[in-house]
Ligand SMILES: Nc1ncnc2c1ncn2[C@@H]1O[C@H](COP(=O)(O)OP(=O)(O)OP(=O)(O)O)[C@@H](O)[C@H]1O
């Protein structure tokens with residue numbers, strides 16, 4: 390694929406989405422193709438049925454390609470699920486550059502040293518995100534290259550995944566006739582589309598309420614500090630409605646999207662909603678308050694578990710700007726208000742920013758990950774693994790990474 394196009398693939402539990410963007414003459418992105426397909430081959434972000442996933446990717450790809458009128462070859466893909474773990478690492482090296490000047494190579498070596506943590510054989514690192522560098526006890530350095538010093542330390546955030554989960558995503562994408570540019574942790578991708586630089590500096594939480602999982606990521610002082618996951622999402626809300634209203638899941642989903650609410654507003658107190666009957670039965674009218682009675686406890690549970698995960702991090706005190714809610718699950722009216730009560734902090738809805746689009750469709754929280762993947766791809770992971778000046782470099786890195794997953798090369 391020529392460099393002037395970037396393609397993102399969001400493989401979610403409920404939907405698979407392909408976004409194609411072109412890079413204009415001002416080096417800005419414009420989305421020119423959007424394709425979505427329902428996803429059936431995944432459970433909680435993990436591929437459980439390769440064939441169904443490949444089929445859905447192909448469908449989304451075709452739709453996006455038709456709209457954009459370009460062909461897609463390589464994609465930035467998201468990865469999430471309850472197999473993701475994160476930990477903090479630290480590395481130290483002696484500065485080897487001339488006149489004690491820290492070189493790019495020193496920076497690369499110290500990051501290598503920081504990632505030398507003992508990993509079980511079934512896990513692999515997907516991101517190593519430098520948080521800060523320390524030069525001779527001077528802390529808080531963003532980029533040490535060019536500074537003088539004798540001793541260089543790095544503190545990094547390491548995100549790992551189950552090798553098999555990543556392999557299956559890789560295989561699904563290859564099976565759909567595309568190659569992987571990079572696999573990006575989904576909440577990290579979302580942070581590119583819904584967070585401002587100020588928020589990332591001051592401290593903010595991203596909460597991606599998806600269909601199968603709720604992903605949590607903490608940012609402060611410009612870096613990701615903590616990631617966690619709750620294995621519940623919008624699909625649980627739909628299932629509760631299906632049970633509560635005794636209606637098929639597809640119906641429950643439609644009712645949720647059209648009439649669902651997490652909080653009962655005054656104007657809705659006496660409102661009724663039409664629920665189609667099943668098996669030839671007559672449609673029933675149910676009070677809106679009944680929908681809220683079903684939806685609210687589940688949303689409360691999801692948000693409370695997320696808040697509990699957050700409180701496990703030492704960084705929670707630094708979340709001064711509050712939390713940003715994204716993902717399709719956050720689109721139920723009243724979710725922001727409910728989250729404010731539970732988190733006791735300011736909450737806003739994360740609408741993707743920083744990108745133009747020919748389709749209004751993408752200006753919704755449900756596309757935060759996809760749009761974020763495009764922005765991540767555009768910035769070409771300078772954040773990760775130290776500097777990679779050219780695309781060839783990035784590719785080398787990915788290919789190396791993948792080779793190891795598939796048993797070539799050594800750890
Ligand atoms: N307008 C809407 N109102 C309420 N809920 C919605 C709306 N649109 C989508 N949803 C819900 O959002 C959820 C899907 O969100 P999203 O697409 O972000 O998840 P995903 O990426 O497929 O899953 P995951 O990230 O967990 O793997 C579904 O449960 C769906 O019911």
Ligand SMILES: [Mg+2]
Pocket residue numbers: 399400401402575599600716758
């Ligand atoms: Mg998602």
